[in-house]
Amino acid sequence: MRKKLLLVCFLVPALSVFVAFFVLPVALLVPRSLDTPAGWAIYTQALSNPRYWSSLVATVLLSLAVSFAALVIGGTAAIFLERNAFPGRDFLVGMLVLPLSFPGVVVGFMVILLAGRQGIVGLAAKAIFGSRLVFAYSVAGLFVGYLYFSIPRVVTTVMAAVSKLETAREEAARTLGASPFRSFVDVTLPALVPALVSTGAICFATSIGAFGTAFTLATEINVLPIVIYTEFTLFANFATAAMLSVVLGCVTWLILFLAKFLPGFQVS
Amino acid sequence: MKKGAFFWGQLGFTLVCSCFLLAPVVQTALTALTVDAFRGLSSGFTLKWLHKVLATYGDTIFRSFYLALATLVVCVLVGLPFAYALVKAGKARWASFIEESLVLPLSVPGIAIGLGILLTWGGLTWFRHSWLFLLAGHCIFCLPFMVRSVAAVLRVVPLPLYEEAAATLGADAFGRFRRIVVPIAGPGILSGALQVFTLSIGEFNLSWMLQTPFTRTLPVGLADTYASMRIEIGSAYTLIFLLLIVPVLTLMRKIPSLMARMTHRVEAPDTLAAHPPVVMKYREPASDLVSITLENCSKTFGRTRVLHSFSLHMPKGRKVVLLGPSGCGKTTTLRLIAGLESPDPGGKVLLGGKDVTRVPVEKRRVGMMFQQYALFPHMSVAENVAYGLRVRGTPPGETAKTVDDMLEMVRMRHLSERGVGELSGGQRQRVALARALAVKPGVLLLDEPLASLDAILRVGVREELDRFLTSLGITTVLVTHDQDEAMSVGDLIVVMKDDRIEQIGSPRKIYHEPATAFVAGFVGGSNRLEGILEEDALRLPGGAVIPVASLSGRKPGAGISSVSSLPPRGKVSVFFRPKQAQAAPLVPGRMRGTVVSAHFLGEKTRLVVWIAEETLIKMELPPGETIPPGREIGVKLMPESLLLFGESG
Numbered sequence: 001m002r003k004k005l006l007l008v009c010f011l012v013p014a015l016s017v018f019v020a021f022f023v024l025p026v027a028l029l030v031p032r033s034l035d036t037p038a039g040w041a042i043y044t045q046a047l048s049n050p051r052y053w054s055s056l057v058a059t060v061l062l063s064l065a066v067s068f069a070a071l072v073i074g075g076t077a078a079i080f081l082e083r084n085a086f087p088g089r090d091f092l093v094g095m096l097v098l099p100l101s102f103p104g105v106v107v108g109f110m111v112i113l114l115a116g117r118q119g120i121v122g123l124a125a126k127a128i129f130g131s132r133l134v135f136a137y138s139v140a141g142l143f144v145g146y147l148y149f150s151i152p153r154v155v156t157t158v159m160a161a162v163s164k165l166e167t168a169r170e171e172a173a174r175t176l177g178a179s180p181f182r183s184f185v186d187v188t189l190p191a192l193v194p195a196l197v198s199t200g201a202i203c204f205a206t207s208i209g210a211f212g213t214a215f216t217l218a219t220e221i222n223v224l225p226i227v228i229y230t231e232f233t234l235f236a237n238f239a240t241a242a243m244l245s246v247v248l249g250c251v252t253w254l255i256l257f258l259a260k261f262l263p264g265f266q267v268s
Numbered sequence: 269m270k271k272g273a274f275f276w277g278q279l280g281f282t283l284v285c286s287c288f289l290l291a292p293v294v295q296t297a298l299t300a301l302t303v304d305a306f307r308g309l310s311s312g313f314t315l316k317w318l319h320k321v322l323a324t325y326g327d328t329i330f331r332s333f334y335l336a337l338a339t340l341v342v343c344v345l346v347g348l349p350f351a352y353a354l355v356k357a358g359k360a361r362w363a364s365f366i367e368e369s370l371v372l373p374l375s376v377p378g379i380a381i382g383l384g385i386l387l388t389w390g391g392l393t394w395f396r397h398s399w400l401f402l403l404a405g406h407c408i409f410c411l412p413f414m415v416r417s418v419a420a421v422l423r424v425v426p427l428p429l430y431e432e433a434a435a436t437l438g439a440d441a442f443g444r445f446r447r448i449v450v451p452i453a454g455p456g457i458l459s460g461a462l463q464v465f466t467l468s469i470g471e472f473n474l475s476w477m478l479q480t481p482f483t484r485t486l487p488v489g490l491a492d493t494y495a496s497m498r499i500e501i502g503s504a505y506t507l508i509f510l511l512l513i514v515p516v517l518t519l520m521r522k523i524p525s526l527m528a529r530m531t532h533r534v535e536a537p538d539t540l541a542a543h544p545p546v547v548m549k550y551r552e553p554a555s556d557l558v559s560i561t562l563e564n565c566s567k568t569f570g571r572t573r574v575l576h577s578f579s580l581h582m583p584k585g586r587k588v589v590l591l592g593p594s595g596c597g598k599t600t601t602l603r604l605i606a607g608l609e610s611p612d613p614g615g616k617v618l619l620g621g622k623d624v625t626r627v628p629v630e631k632r633r634v635g636m637m638f639q640q641y642a643l644f645p646h647m648s649v650a651e652n653v654a655y656g657l658r659v660r661g662t663p664p665g666e667t668a669k670t671v672d673d674m675l676e677m678v679r680m681r682h683l684s685e686r687g688v689g690e691l692s693g694g695q696r697q698r699v700a701l702a703r704a705l706a707v708k709p710g711v712l713l714l715d716e717p718l719a720s721l722d723a724i725l726r727v728g729v730r731e732e733l734d735r736f737l738t739s740l741g742i743t744t745v746l747v748t749h750d751q752d753e754a755m756s757v758g759d760l761i762v763v764m765k766d767d768r769i770e771q772i773g774s775p776r777k778i779y780h781e782p783a784t785a786f787v788a789g790f791v792g793g794s795n796r797l798e799g800i801l802e803e804d805a806l807r808l809p810g811g812a813v814i815p816v817a818s819l820s821g822r823k824p825g826a827g828i829s830s831v832s833s834l835p836p837r838g839k840v841s842v843f844f845r846p847k848q849a850q851a852a853p854l855v856p857g858r859m860r861g862t863v864v865s866a867h868f869l870g871e872k873t874r875l876v877v878w879i880a881e882e883t884l885i886k887m888e889l890p891p892g893e894t895i896p897p898g899r900e901i902g903v904k905l906m907p908e909s910l911l912l913f914g915e916s917g
Contacts, residue, residue, distance in 0.1 A: 006441055010349035017346055021404045022373050025384030032387050077285045080278040095286040103470035105491045109506055110292035120291055209377025212472040216494045225379045245380035256375045
């Protein structure tokens with residue numbers, strides 16, 4: 001009995017912070033979003049509104065594309081780095097995971113430096129083709145920015161997963177006559193699927209909710225978080241902002257939820 | 269191995285990839301330090317941009333720093349107990365539900381949480397305008413990282429074991445949390461703290477939603493300068509931010525190796541040659557001798573009865589061994605005595621005649637040695653031994669002397685400053701013994717003391733342990749599944765099976781006069797045959813027919829299988845030892861078998877003989893003799909040595 005009491009005492013402080021500043025505010029978003037004459041219809045109305053709908057579709061598509069690209073690029077680099085030892089390897093790993101905790105705004109700035117008017121890419125293009133290449137403020141810029149913060153996440157997760165794999169299995173495939181590539185495709189890759197799915201889902205969730213990068217780049221396409229922000233600050237449209245937040249939260253949660261259970265089914 | 273095109277291709281790809289990530293960072297630094305970004309490096313280096321940023325945005329930098337520290341403090345204060353409670357709750361459904369929901373803030377976009385907090389709490393003006401508003405947001409965002417980090421560390425160490433060990437040494441719940449849980453969680457707290465710190469410093473989404481002109485943080489300021497399109501200022505500001513977090517990030521990457529050092533012990537080779545068994549120093553009895561009595565003790569976990577009601581008295585100063593296969597309830601019995609479990613209502617535990625059923629473990633003065641020794645990984649050898657004295661408030665001088673004495677006794681004084689990770693298995697066992705004895709316990713409880721030693725070492729340590737326990741003269745209860753260990757150490761053996769006591773007796777009695785078929789089979793490496801007892805003869809597999817009259821020739825006292833106590837006619841289990849069977853010519857009525865293998869063991873040769881389907885027996889031949897496998901032989905049994913048990917036995 002005393003043991004239970006002690007456990008409760010240990011749980012209560014964190015739980016009260018959690019309920020007060022997360023559960024309650026997020027739950028209250030729902031009634032706030034219904035705070036219009038339309039009521040629940042606001043959800044169907046919003047989705048038929050071309051501005052919101054196109055923004056949602058664009059955000060989801062962009063996030064999907066980024067997650068996929070990050071998996072391919074980051075995954076290749078991670079497998080290579082975990083499976084090979086060479087001088088400077090640790091330094092390379094360090095470089096690849098450095099942007100892990102860069103806030104979105106900084107990532108946006110990095111894109112400006114890469115592909116803005118004074119960007120490295122632009123200067124290089126001018127030297128080679130004679131014309132400047134500026135794409136920081138387009139969809140391509142957003143894509144590069146999201147890729148920038150997604151690659152480190154993929155690299156850390158996949159490296160951890162690869163380090164836990166037994167090389168003996170790949171060697172077994174080799175002794176059975178598979179080429180290095182075949183044994184990679186047949187043995188290593190399937191074993192990495194859960195890690196790839198989970199890190200892909202996290203990239204997706206981070207991209208879909210990324211506000212800072214889009215905010216800094218102030219691009220011509222309006223991703224959903226920007227729409228929420230402008231609805232709230234510029235138009236003081238609390239109900240719509242709350243409604244879109246609910247939609248955004250649901251989409252993200254759904255993706256993470258699926259990612260959590262899908263690889264489990266495949267493995268078992 | 270020569271590195272092929274595949275390797276170089278991948279390396280090139282990885283290099284391009286890291287250039288993509290690194291190039292803008294380098295450019296940030298260069299731009300921040302050049303006089304004119306448009307003219308490039310040729311315009312020369314300067315610190316004026318950094319100065320300008322510090323002058324204009326210095327307040328945001330300090331605010332972010334303080335805010336990160338405050339977030340860190342809150343996350344440690346609420347997150348550490350929380351993580352501990354979660355780990356303690358184990359697989360309980362509510363615990364996994366809470367843990368799942370705790371990571372929800374990571375899956376809901378910050379902008380949505382920010383909006384929620386603003387709409388819910390924004391009405392409280394004083395709160396809205398103070399930095400506490402930001403603190404709340406940052407804590408929600410960072411808390412999951414701290415909790416997961418701490419919980420991950422606490423889950424890889426055998427936390428309940430360490431806590432139980434501390435409890436038997438006299439530490440109460442709060443003391444255990446402070447002295448055992450917190451230090452063990454150390455690497456987790458550190459890694460969580462670094463994560464919280466960097467995340468809080470760089471948090472933008474929530475901070476932007478929740479900011480007021482008086483609570484602008486570093487990332488908010490960054491967004492400002494980016495929007496103003498002053499690329500040098502923006503770069504300088506970003507550079508300051510990078511200088512703040514990159515050291516922390518670098519430190520964070522070192523954590524896994526640090527944690528590996530905590531959890532992975534260096535396994536020193538542990539052979540007899542390296543550590544010859546020494547006779548431990550003789551010593552006066554460590555304390556007043558105490559008897560142990562269990563009355564009507566049973567134990568039920570949920571709906572599972574793990575121990576059927578029994579009573580048991582262990583006289584003071586004796587070495588009692590609880591012997592049985594795994595899962596027979598012997599460890600539960602030991603834990604009942606220690607106070608780590610309490611018996612079902614009605615059961616009583618008495619130490620030295622005093623009822624201690626309601627006395628918590630830390631007040632019982634029992635010395636317990638755990639199976640894996642449960643040495644505290646964050647303490648040295650000496651600190652481990654001193655722990656029990658320290659929690660009892662023994663003066664430091666006295667503690668130091670006792671620790672020295674104890675380590676001297678187990679011949680470990682020269683290693684007193686070692687970390688427990690640097691010890692071999694045998695050395696750890698001695699430290700565990702010294703730790704248990706340092707508090708001068710009334711009884712000593714040993715849970716499988718030799719199980720974690722390798723087979724070669726075990727025999728030597730077993731003899732050493734027996735001499736040591738005999739010299740101490742302390743009441744000892746030892747749990748084992750190894751009958752050799754039980755025979756050589758115990759004064760009294762309690763054989764247990766399926767949560768019940770099968771037999772209590774001296775090693776001799778158990779060996780020669782097993783009370784049940786189980787004891788007969790478990791002790792002494794007996795052969796077992798299934799036979800049928802008829803009115804006048806015992807029929808065994810292999811065609812053996814043994815007259816009942818010859819079974820009666822047993823010496824008196826070995827009661828159970830003399831004629832008067834022969835089991836009822838019908839199916840019986842028959843036990844005999846390998847040396848009680850001889851190879852003999854084949855005659856009718858004698859058991860017939862085929863030699864499967866013959867092993868030369870030095871002073872004897874062991875035969876394995878196939879008698880019938882699923883029936884192999886072992887027998888012994890005198891040295892020098894052998895019979896080739898495949899030969900048919902007769903097996904002559906000594907009727908008076910056969911032990912018969914009916915089906916119920």
